[in-house]
Amino acid sequence: xxxxxxxxxxxxxxxxxxxxxxxxxxxxxxxxxxxxxxxxxxxxxxxxxxxxxxxxxxxxxxxxxxxxxxxxxxxxxxxxxxxxxxxxxxxxxxxxxxxxxxxxxxxxxxxxxxxxxxxxxxxxxxxxxxxxxxxxxxxxxxxxxxxxxxxxxxxxxxxxxxxxxxxxxxxxxxxxxxxxxxxxxxxxxxxxxxxxxxxxxxxxxxxxxxxxxxxxxxxxxxxxxxxxxxxxxxxxxxxxxxxxxxxxxxxxxxxxxxxxxxxxxxxxxxxxxxxxxxxxxxxxxxxxxxxxxxxxxxxxxxxxxxxxxxxxxxxxxxxxxxxxxxxxxxxxxxxxxxxxxxxxxxxxxxxxxxxxxxxxxxxxxxxxxxxxxxxxxxxxxxxxxxxxxxxxxxxxxxxxxxxxxxxxxxxxxxxxxxxxx
Amino acid sequence: xxxxxxxxxxxxxxxxxxxxxxxxxxxxxxxxxxxxxxxxxxxxxxxxxxxxxxxxxxxxxxxxxxxxxxxxxxxxxxxxxxxxxxxxxxxxxxxxxxxxxxxxxxxxxxxxxxxxxxxxxxxxxxxxxxxxxxxxxxxxxxxxxxxxxxxxxxxxxxxxxxxxxxxxxxxxxxxxxxxxxxxxxxxxxxxxxxxxxxxxxxxxxxxxxxxxxxxxxxxxxxxxxxxxxxxxxxxxxxxxxxxxxxxxxxxxxxxxxxxxxxxxxxxxxxxxxxxxxxxxxxxxxxxxxxxxxxxxxxxxxxxxxxxxxxxxxxxxxxxxxxxxxxxxxxxxxxxxxxxxxxxxxxxxxxxxxxxxxxxxxxxxxxxxxxxxxxxxxxxxxxxxxxxxxxxxxxxxxxxxxxxxxxxxxxxxxxxxxxxxxxxxxxxx
Numbered sequence: 001x002x003x004x005x006x007x008x009x010x011x012x013x014x015x016x017x018x019x020x021x022x023x024x025x026x027x028x029x030x031x032x033x034x035x036x037x038x039x040x041x042x043x044x045x046x047x048x049x050x051x052x053x054x055x056x057x058x059x060x061x062x063x064x065x066x067x068x069x070x071x072x073x074x075x076x077x078x079x080x081x082x083x084x085x086x087x088x089x090x091x092x093x094x095x096x097x098x099x100x101x102x103x104x105x106x107x108x109x110x111x112x113x114x115x116x117x118x119x120x121x122x123x124x125x126x127x128x129x130x131x132x133x134x135x136x137x138x139x140x141x142x143x144x145x146x147x148x149x150x151x152x153x154x155x156x157x158x159x160x161x162x163x164x165x166x167x168x169x170x171x172x173x174x175x176x177x178x179x180x181x182x183x184x185x186x187x188x189x190x191x192x193x194x195x196x197x198x199x200x201x202x203x204x205x206x207x208x209x210x211x212x213x214x215x216x217x218x219x220x221x222x223x224x225x226x227x228x229x230x231x232x233x234x235x236x237x238x239x240x241x242x243x244x245x246x247x248x249x250x251x252x253x254x255x256x257x258x259x260x261x262x263x264x265x266x267x268x269x270x271x272x273x274x275x276x277x278x279x280x281x282x283x284x285x286x287x288x289x290x291x292x293x294x295x296x297x298x299x300x301x302x303x304x305x306x307x308x309x310x311x312x313x314x315x316x317x318x319x320x321x322x323x324x325x326x327x328x329x330x331x332x333x334x335x336x337x338x339x340x341x342x343x344x345x346x347x348x349x350x351x352x353x354x355x356x357x358x359x360x361x362x363x364x365x366x367x368x369x370x371x372x373x374x375x376x377x378x379x380x381x382x383x384x385x386x387x388x389x390x391x392x393x394x395x396x397x398x399x400x401x402x403x404x405x406x407x408x409x410x411x412x413x414x415x416x417x418x419x420x421x
Numbered sequence: 422x423x424x425x426x427x428x429x430x431x432x433x434x435x436x437x438x439x440x441x442x443x444x445x446x447x448x449x450x451x452x453x454x455x456x457x458x459x460x461x462x463x464x465x466x467x468x469x470x471x472x473x474x475x476x477x478x479x480x481x482x483x484x485x486x487x488x489x490x491x492x493x494x495x496x497x498x499x500x501x502x503x504x505x506x507x508x509x510x511x512x513x514x515x516x517x518x519x520x521x522x523x524x525x526x527x528x529x530x531x532x533x534x535x536x537x538x539x540x541x542x543x544x545x546x547x548x549x550x551x552x553x554x555x556x557x558x559x560x561x562x563x564x565x566x567x568x569x570x571x572x573x574x575x576x577x578x579x580x581x582x583x584x585x586x587x588x589x590x591x592x593x594x595x596x597x598x599x600x601x602x603x604x605x606x607x608x609x610x611x612x613x614x615x616x617x618x619x620x621x622x623x624x625x626x627x628x629x630x631x632x633x634x635x636x637x638x639x640x641x642x643x644x645x646x647x648x649x650x651x652x653x654x655x656x657x658x659x660x661x662x663x664x665x666x667x668x669x670x671x672x673x674x675x676x677x678x679x680x681x682x683x684x685x686x687x688x689x690x691x692x693x694x695x696x697x698x699x700x701x702x703x704x705x706x707x708x709x710x711x712x713x714x715x716x717x718x719x720x721x722x723x724x725x726x727x728x729x730x731x732x733x734x735x736x737x738x739x740x741x742x743x744x745x746x747x748x749x750x751x752x753x754x755x756x757x758x759x760x761x762x763x764x765x766x767x768x769x770x771x772x773x774x775x776x777x778x779x780x781x782x783x784x785x786x787x788x789x790x791x792x793x794x795x796x797x798x799x800x801x802x803x804x805x806x807x808x809x810x811x812x813x814x815x816x817x818x819x820x821x822x823x824x825x826x827x828x829x830x831x832x833x834x835x836x837x838x839x840x841x842x843x844x845x846x847x848x849x
Contacts, residue, residue, distance in 0.1 A: 019451075021792040059713065059714075063713050066779060099426050133724065136724045140727050142674040146675065146676050214685060220745060249569045284507045300566075331795045352509065353507060360456040360529045365793075
């Protein structure tokens with residue numbers, strides 16, 4: 001495993017993927033999250049994903065990808081902590097498996113480069129019709145978050161917690177700003193992105209040297225001046241805040257945020273992983289065994305930790321009139337873990353489940369991709385095997401101490417219509 | 422291109438065994454893979470609601486197969502299978518669909534022990550009134566979670582429009598009311614009838630040899646001949662050819678209307694008919710509203726649909742249907758356009774380039790599935806339950822022509838067997 005510095009602010013990580021039938025190239029452009037740029041940078045990849053200068057027609061591009069045995073060209077925009085990533089990725093089957101013996105991989109790289117570096121721009125503006133269509137799609141994307149109540153509840157909790165801070169910027173931007181975005185403004189945003197972003201390239205299952213040479217040649221044509229991005233930072237702890245929102249639904253939702261007020265350092269990640277898993281990350285966790293199985297309160301009740309913002313989040317779906325009972329049950333489990341070390345059996349069982357999952361990462365292309373993207377974002381390149389070994393050192397006392405670092409900061413409940421926002 | 426390329430042929434080869442107990446076992450050893458994925462499935466799903474055991478008729482309320490899936494995880498000592506798996510580290514789960522129930526695990530350590538656990542708990546049902554009552558709350562919440570899913574509601578409302586009696590109308594998990602009537606006797610009857618080795622398949626892919634899998638089967642007593650097994654016959658519910666109602670409208674908390682155009686088709690009757698028919702249906706939906714289709718582009722650019730709009734088909738014993746669905750601010754315009762496009766395809770024929778491109782997509786998907794232990798194990802078991810192999814599926818795909826699609830269109834997607842479901846946001 002190697003992460004190479006190709007140019008200033010440009011790195012390439014090659015992830016071994018010989019045994020897979022597909023290959024994948026990802027190019028991520030990362031910049032500091034800025035409120036005024038959030039909506040434009042959410043729209044940009046949607047417009048760029050429609051086609052490029054040599055193939056501006058969306059349907060023709062879809063046809064070309066289909067002919068390449070369903071190659072996938074994905075353009076996306078998302079937040080990572082306080083930073084924003086505009087991502088371009090192409091994946092498809094390897095040449096050896098092409099039923100017609102075609103040379104596919106060269107074309108994948110070519111399509112990716114055309115999309116990133118030669119979009120459909122004339123007179124410093126993207127095509128007006130394409131921009132207008134995608135503006136509507138972005139607006140609908142923003143509005144449709146209500147369709148999935150679990151995700152909606154999580155987003156609302158996040159909004160209340162982060163407010164207007166950079167870590168709270170919306171992935172899809174702000175609907176009220178969409179209409180005013182111009183084709184020229186989008187073009188400016190694209191140029192600025194190429195000029196100022198930190199670039200992370202991930203290569204899986206294809207010739208990394210060819211990818212390196214091709215992308216370096218493209219990036220050298222640009223007068224680049226990469227800007228620093230935010231490092232990980234956690235929101236400060238605060239008194240618990242409770243929010244309730246009425247919704248027209250059959251089931252209520254509860255999202256609880258626990259904060260440590262600091263980013264758990266990399267060397268303490270093994271303890272954090274064990275703590276979150278013991279609390280609500282595996283089927284033998286406290287939340288699964290006690291809140292779901294013993295009390296039959298819900299179908300799901302899980303906990304997960306996000307290192308980049310220092311938040312441990314609990315999610316559950318529950319009868320409207322049992323939301324308070326569920327919240328109390330979760331807090332009881334949290335308090336128990338803060339006060340009493342978990343049993344050795346719980347430690348052993350959880351460790352085994354995490355280690356088993358980590359060892360399986362090497363057998364899944366998407367799991368490998370996710371693993372090393374996370375590693376690069378935290379500035380490490382630990383293999384799943386090393387991470388599994390690190391779990392051996394974690395003790396029940398470590399878990400108890402880790403749990404004590406967290407405090408409850410926010411509870412967001414979706415309840416029967418008529419509740420207060 | 423009408424034969425399977427050599428590299429693919431090798432990947433599609435799998436080992437198959439039929440044990441003395443009647444259990445069929447598939448193993449795909451995948452060099453370079455440490456982890457293993459196992460599927461232990463039975464041909465018993467939510468639509469298996471009426472059957473006879475040794476001549477005695479059994480009729481079940483909705484949701485029994487799914488309830489049984491949940492309850493199989495507990496043994497007589499009150500130990501949950503998840504606790505047993507925790508000792509090996511395996512990630513285990515289970516799911517119930519319309520026509521099957523599958524118990525699964527993925528493991529990278531203690532793989533043989535994990536397989537022993539899988540083969541053991543699924544073979545030893547234990548239910549009491551108390552353990553059944555405990556599950557009511559959990560499954561009740563699972564049902565309500567799905568009730569808030571617009572896609573899920575769309576599918577079942579479409580089935581309500583298309584079908585008069587077919588059990589596919591009912592939610593896989595049943596309703597809070599229907600599961601209230603489930604008894605231990607009912608679950609034992611189903612377990613004895615359908616959890617027999619001869620009705621089941623074990624499929625294992627990844628870093629495990631066939632011998633290791635067969636040894637596990639032996640330890641579980643699955644290599645011994647069974648005697649005195651009950652005679653089980655499935656009773657297919659009578660279903661008229663026509664639909665039940667032309668339209669239905671629901672209100673849910675959604676951002677904009679969601680519209681679905683559904684078609685009732687004549688169910689597949691033979692293994693071969695289903696093998697070719699499923700690929701035909703897959704290609705038809707892509708031709709109509711996939712991202713290579715002219716209609717998709719027109720509606721997309723007109724702001725009438727978004728990337729989530731898609732078509733799918735659902736096939737099983739006694740039913741076959743299409744549903745084209747997604748968000749739209751103008752549901753009626755979209756329905757009209759879809760019907761016009763079906764008529765155009767029928768009169769003008771299928772575009773050969775688009776057909777070949779879609780065929781390539783399906784080939785690419787099949788190749789992609791070969792790299793995942795989960796996909797390989799799942800595909801081997803699913804194909805077996807349909808009386809075919811993955812190789813049969815690949816050969817059928819390669820041999821399909823645009824003419825086959827045009828022929829299918831002569832009878833499929835007929836207006837008189839269509840229904841429209843609309844989900845509207847609540848009026849504020």
